[in-house]
Amino acid sequence: MPILNAKSIFLSLYALQRQERHPSTFFASGFSPSPSLHFHDVHHQACSRRIPSPYSSSIGLARGNSNYYNPKRDEKPSNIRYDDGDDGDDGDDYYDYEFDDDGMMEDEQYFTQQQRLASNIDCPHFGTCPGCVRDTNVAEIDVIESAKLFFSSSSIQKHILHNNNRYSNYDDYDDEEGFYKIKIPSPVTQWRTQAKLAVSAASTWSRAAGCKIGLYKRHSHEVLSIPDCQVHHPSINKAVDVLTKATQTVRTPAYQEDTGEGLLRYVQCQVELSTGKVCLSLVMNAERFKDCQPHLSYLVKELKRNGNAKLWHSIWCHCNDSKGNAIFARDVSRWHPVDGPPYVRESIPGSDPDKREGLLYFSPYVFRQGNLEGFGEISKQVREAIPRGSKVCELYAGVGLLGLSALLHHGKQQAAEEDGVQGLGWLRCSDENPENARCFERAVNSMSMHITGRTPKKFQNNGKKGSRRKQGRKQKSRPGDNGEMSIKDLMDSMVSENDGSARPPQNDPSERVTYMQANAASALHRGEALGANVLIVDPPRRGLDEAVLQQLCLPRNSKQPYAEKASMVSHLPRHTVNWTNDVRTLIYVSCGFDALARDLDQLLTSSSSGWKLESATGYVLFPGSNHVETVVVIRR
Numbered sequence: 315m316p317i318l319n320a321k322s323i324f325l326s327l328y329a330l331q332r333q334e335r336h337p338s339t340f341f342a343s344g345f346s347p348s349p350s351l352h353f354h355d356v357h358h359q360a361c362s363r364r365i366p367s368p369y370s371s372s373i374g375l376a377r378g379n380s381n382y383y384n385p386k387r388d389e390k391p392s393n394i395r396y397d398d399g400d401d402g403d404d405g406d407d408y409y410d411y412e413f414d415d416d417g418m419m420e421d422e423q424y425f426t427q428q429q430r431l432a433s434n435i436d437c438p439h440f441g442t443c444p445g446c447v448r449d450t451n452v453a454e455i456d457v458i459e460s461a462k463l464f465f466s467s468s469s470i471q472k473h474i475l476h477n478n479n480r481y482s483n484y485d486d487y488d489d490e491e492g493f494y495k496i497k498i499p500s501p502v503t504q505w506r507t508q509a510k511l512a513v514s515a516a517s518t519w520s521r522a523a524g525c526k527i528g529l530y531k532r533h534s535h536e537v538l539s540i541p542d543c544q545v546h547h548p549s550i551n552k553a554v555d556v557l558t559k560a561t562q563t564v565r566t567p568a569y570q571e572d573t574g575e576g577l578l579r580y581v582q583c584q585v586e587l588s589t590g591k592v593c594l595s596l597v598m599n600a601e602r603f604k605d606c607q608p609h610l611s612y613l614v615k616e617l618k619r620n621g622n623a624k625l626w627h628s629i630w631c632h633c634n635d636s637k638g639n640a641i642f643a644r645d646v647s648r649w650h651p652v653d654g655p656p657y658v659r660e661s662i663p664g665s666d667p668d669k670r671e672g673l674l675y676f677s678p679y680v681f682r683q684g685n686l687e688g689f690g691e692i693s694k695q696v697r698e699a700i701p702r703g704s705k706v707c708e709l710y711a712g713v714g715l716l717g718l719s720a721l722l723h724h725g726k727q728q729a730a731e732e733d734g735v736q737g738l739g740w741l742r743c744s745d746e747n748p749e750n751a752r753c754f755e756r757a758v759n760s761m762s763m764h765i766t767g768r769t770p771k772k773f774q775n776n777g778k779k780g781s782r783r784k785q786g787r788k789q790k791s792r793p794g795d796n797g798e799m800s801i802k803d804l805m806d807s808m809v810s811e812n813d814g815s816a817r818p819p820q821n822d823p824s825e826r827v828t829y830m831q832a833n834a835a836s837a838l839h840r841g842e843a844l845g846a847n848v849l850i851v852d853p854p855r856r857g858l859d860e861a862v863l864q865q866l867c868l869p870r871n872s873k874q875p876y877a878e879k880a881s882m883v884s885h886l887p888r889h890t891v892n893w894t895n896d897v898r899t900l901i902y903v904s905c906g907f908d909a910l911a912r913d914l915d916q917l918l919t920s921s922s923s924g925w926k927l928e929s930a931t932g933y934v935l936f937p938g939s940n941h942v943e944t945v946v947v948i949r950r
Contacts, residue, residue, distance in 0.1 A: 430498040435938050437544035444532045446545065446938030452502050455940045457907050458932055464911050465494040465930050473918040475926035475949060495931045499691035502937035503544045507585040508684045510641055511554065512537050513578045515568040524562030525578055527554050535571060545938055550583045553592040553625060557581065560616040566609055569599045577609055579634060580641045582678060584627075586658045587686065588667070591627035593658050595678045597641060600633045603650045614652055628654025630678050642679065646749060649679050657756065658682075663690035663719045664697065664726075672722055672761040674713055675753040681712045688935045692945055693719040695931060696901050699947045700848050702727065703736050704899070705878075707846035709834040709862065710853045711743035713753040716903070717850060718761070721827065725765035737765070742846070744830040744837035754829045767826040835861035838893045841880030848899045857909025865894045869922035870950075900925065902946040910944055917948065924950035 431453055440449040448455060464470060474493065512530055514537040517523035528539040540546075541555060560566075561578065569576035580597035596613070598606045614629055629652045634643045642648075657675040665671035676682045683689040697720035700706060704724075708717040724737035743754060758766050830837050834853070838861065843849055849866075851858060858866075871892045877883045883891050900917075904910035917925045928947045935943040 427498060430502055430937075433502045435502055435544050437938075438542050439538075439540045442531070443529060443538060443540055443543070445529055445540070445543070447940045448938055452937040453496050453498065453934050455934075455942070457940055457942050458496060458934075461907055461930075461932055461942060461944065462492060462494050464907075466492055470914070470918065470927065473925070473927050475928045493930060495929075496934065497691070497931060498934045498937060500685055500688035500935075500937075504547055505685045505688060505937065506543075506545045506550065507547050507587060507686050508682055509546060509550050509583050511581045511583070513568050513580060515570065515576070516562075521565040521567055522562065524558060524560075525566055525568040527558055527581055545936075547585045547590075549585045549590050549592050549625070553583050553594060554581070556617060556622050556625060557594070560613055564609065564612040564616050566613055574599075574637070577606065578613075582641070584658055584676070584678065584682065586627050587660055589627065592625060593627045593630070593654070593678055595630040595632055597632045597634050599635055601635045603631060603633060606631055606633065610652070618653075626654060627658060628652075628656070632678075646679060649677075657753070660686060662722055662757070662761075663693040663715065664723045670760075671726075672718065672765070673757060674715060674718070675756040675760075676713060677749055677753060680747060680749050680753055683935075685935050688933065689715070689943075692716075692903060692933055692935070692943060695945050696720065696850060696903065697723040699901055699929075700724070700738070700899070703739055704848045705739035705846045705896075706741050706848045706850065707843040707897075708741070708743045708850040708852075709745075709837060709842070710851055711745045711750070711754075711829075712852070713750050714743040714757060714829065716852060717741050717743045718754075718757055720850075722761065722765055725762075729764065740826045740828075742828050742830065742842050744832050744834070744842055746831060746833045748831050751829045751831050758827050833859070835859045838862055838865060839880075841877070841883075841893065843894050843897060844880065844883070845876065845878030845896055846894075847896050848901065849894060849897045850901045850903070852903040852905075853909070855906035855909065857904070857906060858913050863913055863916060865892065866897070866900065866925075867916055867920040867923045868892045868894070869924070871895055898950055900948045902944075902948070904944045904946065905941075907942060907944060910946065914946065914948075926950060 431451070433452075434450045435446065435448075435452070437443070437446065437449060440446055471493075511527050512535075514526050515521075515523070516526045526537050526539055528537050530536065531538045539558075541551060543551060561568075566578050567576045569579040577599055578596060579599050582595035582597070584593040584595075585591070586593065594617075596610070598610065600606045610631055617626065617629065631650045631652050632642055633648045633650070634640070636643060657677055660674045660676065661667045662672040662674055693716050696716050700720050702724055706717060706720060708714065711717060718741075721738050721741050726737075728737040745751075758768065763769065830840065830842055832840060832842075834851070851862070853859070869892075871890075874886070874890075874892055874895050875882070876896070902910065902913070914927075917923060918927060925948045928949055930944060930946045933943040933945065935941065
């Protein structure tokens with residue numbers, strides 16, 4: 315029997331604790347549980363699998379990350395406080411771990427990732443359903459292999475920022491992972507909280523059979539029912555089951571593509587995570603809301619019978635009589651609330667729901683991630699990549715999830731540390747859907763005044779009735795966005811040009827957090843990113859707009875005066891203005907890797923732009939699919 319030193323005891327107790335609490339977690343990567351497993355046996359297996367230990371200089375993970383013991387560095391890791399046993403404390407004489415923002419130790423995160431990598435989806439519909447391409451080993455997909463090859467290529471490696479905070483030396487990269495890190499941000503099952511499903515007739519002979527709801531089979535428009543889908547949130551499967559039975563009861567006619575007849579075309583289910591309730595959108599083959607009656611009223615009434623009323627957060631009708639395959643018509647007037655509140659509410663990532671620190675608002679006709687829990691992990695990386703005190707612009711913002719999460723995170727940090735460094739200087743978000751702006755405003759109003767700098771609505775107008783109505787349509791856009799230049803702005807611009815300083819103008823607190831309804835290219839050329847030193851982009855699958863990419867590839871113009879408004883550079887020839895002149899950090903969140911590779915190739919190879927790649931992380935946001943969400947941080 316070998317001597318049990320402190321290292322052996324630590325590893326053994328930790329391993330047995332993991333076995334007792336989460337057997338599949340500890341043994342997922344090759345451990346063989348045994349009733350007669352001894353301390354020294356567990357220690358031997360743990361060492362052979364390279365589990366991080368604060369005591370061993372021979373089994374630490376050489377990841378270039380100070381949170382793990384690195385055998386190349388002859389020093390103790392910074393995240394562990396060692397006790398000598400003589401301080402009269404509570405008896406914990408071996409170690410004290412520091413925790414991250416989520417209250418998890420680094421090795422806890424490591425084991426969680428190993429568990430998810432080894433987990434199976436085990437869906438009964440796999441093989442026939444087109445939704446998933448992998449039922450096991452969800453990270454072993456073609457797009458991830460392509461991404462690893464791309465980031466390991468010499469043309470990209472030479473643009474990596476070696477002397478950054480994350481990596482001190484290229485040799486410190488984990489040989490198994492390389493520069494491109496892979497994470498699974500959520501469990502591999504029951505992660506989908508939004509689903510869009512097709513509808514067809516269950517029978518060609520009788521409407522009494524109701525509707526069939528599911529996904530189109532591969533290379534066809536034949537609907538396949540997936541009642542036991544393992545990636546759907548349980549509330550979605552329940553909602554589809556209740557809806558299917560309701561269509562049988564009221565004999566709802568399903569849409570038929572060949573004839574253009576029928577009523578119910580598609581279904582969208584969105585789950586409110588805090589309650590588990592479903593926002594149901596029924597897409598009807600009709601031009602007007604009244605054309606859906608009386609079938610719609612019968613169907614809604616049946617959906618709420620037999621105790622099912624508590625399942626529904628709200629029910630909406632969307633009228634779409636187009637002949638194409640588009641699920642929704644672009645005209646927002648086609649949306650009609652039928653029952654329930656207008657918005658699904660979710661906690662802002664990084665907030666404490668018990669303290670009511672802020673909410674996100676989603677109506678059924680704004681973009682929302684299919685895996686909202688997993689995207690919360692992406693937002694964590696984004697907000698931590700932003701330096702404190704930064705001025706942030708977010709293009710393709712949607713409802714502002716990434717920007718608001720960063721605003722809350724840095725505001726809380728400012729309040730906690732009280733070191734004089736402010737949170738974010740300001741936050742500007744933009745997107746073209748007008749409903750996004752309304753959701754954003756509601757979210758900002760749900761946050762604390764010391765975070766947003768805004769006066770709560772009930773204290774605006776000094777309590778005078780009618781004053782809001784009188785001022786309601788005054789100044790729809792940010793001052794200076796109309797191209798006109800005030801005398802004060804002109805003087806500030808002239809002073810900064812003459813003395814070479816870059817003194818930012820004093821902003822109205824009400825302008826600290828704003829939203830512009832405009833597409834990315836238009837928002838950029840209207841001055842949204844002027845004065846911003848951090849730019850967040852989360853474009854659709856096609857990637858960055860060409861106009862946005864061109865601006866980011868321009869060299870910094872040292873002669874251009876500091877400006878935070880378009881009016882302050884209106885005296886310059888428009889073609890000479892660099893609308894991203896002050897941006898030093900670009901955080902690119904990509905849902906289409908081909909477009910990301912194309913955009914990065916232009917950004918990094920542009921000799922005058924000065925961009926260097928700091929980190930690249932791939933998130934398996936939709937386990938089972940051949941899809942990766944990539945977060946890239948580049949700086950200059």
